[in-house]
Amino acid sequence: MLSLTDTPLSAIKFDGETYQINLAFDNVIKYLELVEDDSENKELEALKLFFGNQEIPLDPDFIESSFKLINETITKSAYQGNSSKDWSMNIAPQHIYSYEQDADAIYSSFMMQYHIDLLKERGKMHWCVFRALFDGLNEDTPIQRIIELRQKNLTDVPDEQRGKVMQLQQYYALKLKKPKTEEDIFNSSSLSSAFASLMNTAKGG
Secondary structure, X not given: OOOXXXXXXXXXXXXXXXXXXXXXXXXXXXXXXXXXXXXXXXXXXXXXXXXXXXXOOOOHHHHHHHHHHXXXXXXXXXXXXXXXXXXXXXXXXXXXXXXXXXXXXXXXXXXXXXXXXXXXXXXXXXXXXXXXXXXXXXXXXXXXXXXXXXXXXHHHOOHHHHHHHHHXXXXXXXXXXXOOOHHHHOOOHHHHHHHHHHHHHHOOO
């Protein structure tokens, strides 16, 4: 969630040292995809994504506090309470878009409304800024039109238009593998396994 008074999370202090955290929007999207990956080393890859080549302490407290902050930054919303404070969230958001499958529509929507080239913003635009702009996209943008189409109830569509709407829904349907939003990922067993592995590594297990 973006704040107009506080600087978005970009570093964490631990034992008197400061460690930079890369929360550029493209980096966070890579992480969300990584959690769903079957890679054996995805836990360490996640650390490298956020901390780069910095020498970080493999300390359980450091890892836990870091990812709690990252989790809250990625998932917190001004309109959904404070569920991100709890690691065992029970809210299952509706799957209505995918950062991977809808990349073209998201890119063109930002260009259309804000004249922002997201390819040029990779590595620069903070996740909180990206999400604020994403949430502010109007109903005429490509991604919002696709989301509206996916959510449309066919019983509310006039008979003469129903066939066309069905075809469009099939064309823009999300792939069978349900794309997970950031909130859903942080509620997944895969993330729990990732944390267990990270904690074991930190403890020397």
